[in-house]
Amino acid sequence: MTAKYTFQLLSDTAKETYRQSGLNGLFKAGIRFAVSPLYKSESFWLTVIDMTEGKDQEKYHPRIGLDKLTFKVIASNEEAERLEAEGFSFRSVPTYFNYNLKLYEQWLDCGAVACCTFVGKEFAAIDWAIISKYTQGKIGAPPVRVDYDGNEALSRGAWVNPKYRGLKLWVFTAWKRNLFLLERGFLVKRGVVDYTNSPGKGISEASGHRVCGTGLRRRILWWTIWKEHHFAKPVLWSEIGKIAANQTVDRQR
């Protein structure tokens, strides 16, 4: 990676953080970035959705004609190449995650499954289905417990083309991803949302996920420690405030 590209990458990430979290968020992210080679602490909400519920619901339909959309599931770089030959490109598009234009190729090599929506043939939205422990580890996802042998899957990497945001295209893509997972025999999908990720919380809520616990990942030099805590039962995102307050009271007792 050239110095120019590294600078561009940092600048783009800073702009996106500022857009999502404001000046205060950008300042905190800067401090975290500066000390991250030595120490990093990340807190997550753990989410869950029973995909058998609401699989036919109209509420997941986007604010754009379905006839304009093509949904594709891509499970290998060979499949991606075939689609690219037909004009459906996604690996070559710089996104929030695929900033180096290599990440999507690497994720496919690691066994992650790309769930993409195209408007016409233009790449419009993506989410990734993670269907094995091996893939979860290889792509560096938080090590949240997912019972892959018990019909559970994980998702990562939500992104929508800025041109098409606000059209419920992500909710649509996530719904289609769930239908694909159901066809493959998965019933429950888990997710992990960083505490600071407001868009992540918003789309998690809008796509029907509940919050089932919290996770803490600490990296000290080359050691990683992961702890997760599960609530008695999954709760709505709107109930999270109450849960947090109860936990503070519990800690004070």
Ligand SMILES: CC(C)(COP(=O)(O)OP(=O)(O)OC[C@H]1O[C@@H](n2cnc3c(N)ncnc32)[C@H](O)[C@@H]1OP(=O)(O)O)[C@@H](O)C(=O)NCCC(=O)NCCS
């Ligand atoms: C977050 C992102 C995927 C949303 O895509 P989108 O197609 O605009 O989302 P949708 O239109 O499907 O949104 C559905 C609902 O999610 C919620 N939502 C969407 N974007 C949100 C945001 N930035 N902040 C909070 N909630 C948001 C809203 O409730 C929205 O419903 P509404 O439009 O009726 O208010 C897109 O803005 C994006 O790619 N951002 C950059 C990458 C990123 O931040 N990913 C975060 C998850 S890892």
